[in-house]
Amino acid sequence: MYATPVVAYTNAGICSLRKQDVVNAEIYFQKALQIDPLSNTAAYQLALIQFKRNDAVSAKKTLQNAMLSQPTPDMLWLAIQIARTVGAKDDKQVLLWN
Numbered sequence: 001m002y003a004t005p006v007v008a009y010t011n012a013g014i015c016s017l018r019k020q021d022v023v024n025a026e027i028y029f030q031k032a033l034q035i036d037p038l039s040n041t042a043a044y045q046l047a048l049i050q051f052k053r054n055d056a057v058s059a060k061k062t063l064q065n066a067m068l069s070q071p072t073p074d075m076l077w078l079a080i081q082i083a084r085t086v087g088a089k090d091d092k093q094v095l096l097w098n
Contacts, residue, residue: 005032005035006032006035006036006039006042009028009029009031009032009035009042010028010029010032010039010041010042010045012024012028013025013026013027013028013029013032013042013045013046014041014045016028017045022049025045025049026046026049029042029043029045029046029049030046033046033062037065037066038065038066038068038069039066040066040069040070040071040072040075042066043062043063043065043066043075044063044066044072044074044075044078046062047059047060047062047063047078047082048078050062051078051081051082051085056082056085056086057086059078059082060079060082060083060086063075063078063079063082067079
């Protein structure tokens with residue numbers, strides 16, 4: 001019913017994180033990404049949750065689409081951390097997500 005459901009779900013996820021309710025935050029960010037897979041904020045926040053949970057493979061998958069459209073510095077830094085965790089050997093692999 002919202003004009004911008006992606007924004008509503010993303011904001012609900014951020015509010016959930018502020019309440020330290022990671023479970024619901026993850027659900028809200030996933031719903032936002034189902035509507036708009038290129039949503040930078042939702043992708044970054046969900047990937048960060050996954051990465052902190054030591055699930056770098058899921059975090060990489062979550063962040064990949066959003067990295068195609070104007071990645072933020074925070075997204076780039078998280079992408080580097082994820083790539084190194086999943087075994088990237090050099091900067092080229094980090095940038096190409098090989």
